Amino acid sequence: MSYTPSSNDLIAISPMLILCGVALLSLVVQFLIPKQEEGKPLWVLSVLGILGAMYALYHTTNSPGYGKFFGSQVSISPLTVWLSAIYLMAGLITLLIAPPFLSQHKTLFPEFFPLLLFCLSGMMFLTSGYDLIVIFVGLEILSLALYVMIGMARTSVSSLESAMKYFLLGTFSSGFMLLGIAFLYGGSGTTNLDGALRGLFLKGYEANFSKLGLGLFLVGVSFKAALVPFHSWTPDVYEGAQTPITGFMASAGKASALGLVIILFNHVPMGEIGSVWKILMGSIALVSMTWGNIVALKQDNLKRMLAYSSISHAGYIVAGITCGAGLEALYYLFSYSLLNLAAFAIISYLEQGKHEVTVNGISHLSGEHPLTALALSIVFLSFAGFPPLIGFWTKLFLLQKIAESDLLFNRILLFGAVANSCVAFYYYMKITIQSYMKQETGAVAGVRDIPSMPTLGFLVFLLCVFFTAGWIFFQPGALL
Numbered sequence: 001m002s003y004t005p006s007s008n009d010l011i012a013i014s015p016m017l018i019l020c021g022v023a024l025l026s027l028v029v030q031f032l033i034p035k036q037e038e039g040k041p042l043w044v045l046s047v048l049g050i051l052g053a054m055y056a057l058y059h060t061t062n063s064p065g066y067g068k069f070f071g072s073q074v075s076i077s078p079l080t081v082w083l084s085a086i087y088l089m090a091g092l093i094t095l096l097i098a099p100p101f102l103s104q105h106k107t108l109f110p111e112f113f114p115l116l117l118f119c120l121s122g123m124m125f126l127t128s129g130y131d132l133i134v135i136f137v138g139l140e141i142l143s144l145a146l147y148v149m150i151g152m153a154r155t156s157v158s159s160l161e162s163a164m165k166y167f168l169l170g171t172f173s174s175g176f177m178l179l180g181i182a183f184l185y186g187g188s189g190t191t192n193l194d195g196a197l198r199g200l201f202l203k204g205y206e207a208n209f210s211k212l213g214l215g216l217f218l219v220g221v222s223f224k225a226a227l228v229p230f231h232s233w234t235p236d237v238y239e240g241a242q243t244p245i246t247g248f249m250a251s252a253g254k255a256s257a258l259g260l261v262i263i264l265f266n267h268v269p270m271g272e273i274g275s276v277w278k279i280l281m282g283s284i285a286l287v288s289m290t291w292g293n294i295v296a297l298k299q300d301n302l303k304r305m306l307a308y309s310s311i312s313h314a315g316y317i318v319a320g321i322t323c324g325a326g327l328e329a330l331y332y333l334f335s336y337s338l339l340n341l342a343a344f345a346i347i348s349y350l351e352q353g354k355h356e357v358t359v360n361g362i363s364h365l366s367g368e369h370p371l372t373a374l375a376l377s378i379v380f381l382s383f384a385g386f387p388p389l390i391g392f393w394t395k396l397f398l399l400q401k402i403a404e405s406d407l408l409f410n411r412i413l414l415f416g417a418v419a420n421s422c423v424a425f426y427y428y429m430k431i432t433i434q435s436y437m438k439q440e441t442g443a444v445a446g447v448r449d450i451p452s453m454p455t456l457g458f459l460v461f462l463l464c465v466f467f468t469a470g471w472i473f474f475q476p477g478a479l480l
Helices: 007-012 014-029 039-060 078-104 112-128 132-150 157-188 193-201 205-225 234-240 243-267 272-296 302-322 327-351 370-384 390-403 408-436 454-472
Strands: 067-069 074-076
Touching (some): 007 067, 074 112, 078 454, 132 205, 157 193, 157 205, 205 272, 272 302, 327 390, 370 390, 390 454
16 A cells, blocks of 8 residues: 655654755765865754754644644654754754864864754654654664764774764664564554554463563663663763763753653553553662762762763653653753753863863862853752752652652652752762862863853853743743
């Protein structure tokens, strides 16, 4: 049976089509302009492509509107629109931050721009897909682009090592996910998201196929979300990748994986079967938040500290998702993505392509670079959940949702999340203590020839204003 897409089908995926079209155009344009001048035209083209995708995304909410398209293979809903907005916003901020710092490492290759756009389109297909095959293709598009972006510093051994580790483990996780799709199909006879999970209701081998398939599929998702025990790649990849790329991966990449978890749990059937998966993923979330925070306590390198804290934050979000926190989890994702972008932008500024930013290295940062120290403290205190910064409100809304139920398991998750927040407060506070309360000047803080970057400064200033007062006008109810 042949199927011809309608105009509404094409409009529904127009943001992805724009991103892919501009990415292909960038591959052609780089051969039409002199090599020494290729950076700026490709940058402008990429920014225009993301802005065009943003407009198309907004337009799809009115025409054709929310619904399912391409024979129920793609779904457009308020949730998928907000997730796509997070990716596009992270991509735009990365384009504003990354080029100067990649140039310092001499790794601003023309391929960076189309790879970023392809990665964004893959993320949008990943969470907009209503068919397991579409979801898997979206995952592979974003993964392949990220593998290359992480290893772009070809003269850096750590960059190549992190790319290889991410590639090998990512390939194994993709295999688990694909095998899970095969078992889900064997249990239900369809790869449609609702239909594939229908096999969980059945008896006999169909139910066993579906349960095994969903378990394998969640293994692949847990790898992308960096949940324990599928987290081993995270610290090395975060440290080895170039810092702006790490920021993009920690914001948009993490949001896409956790957004898929939200979507999956929206379709897992309730009742006894749903409770089993809730307890399974809730237990993984509890272990993730605990392990991530405990190991982060002894980290000196800021990138590795943020890597382990990202494992714990993924645990918080998944704990909320398993307890029915849809809006609250999305709000957490939105705020956490912006915090990661700001954190890695400041670390990139302090590195200047020469230094490794450590906790001891930023001692007395406030004396040498007061505005940078202030911005860094706002970001890390917000990570810690210090009131009234936005990180406090994201955790408060999430924990309130978990606390609504009287179930014992919810209480255990609530206690674990609160206890881990207290543990995390210790290593996040170290940043402010080192910046403001140490007299000896650290290796990074003592560098006085850091050039001013007005664009980066203004961008970080806007983000810090949002972290400080954004909760007043932007709360979970504003999302959906």
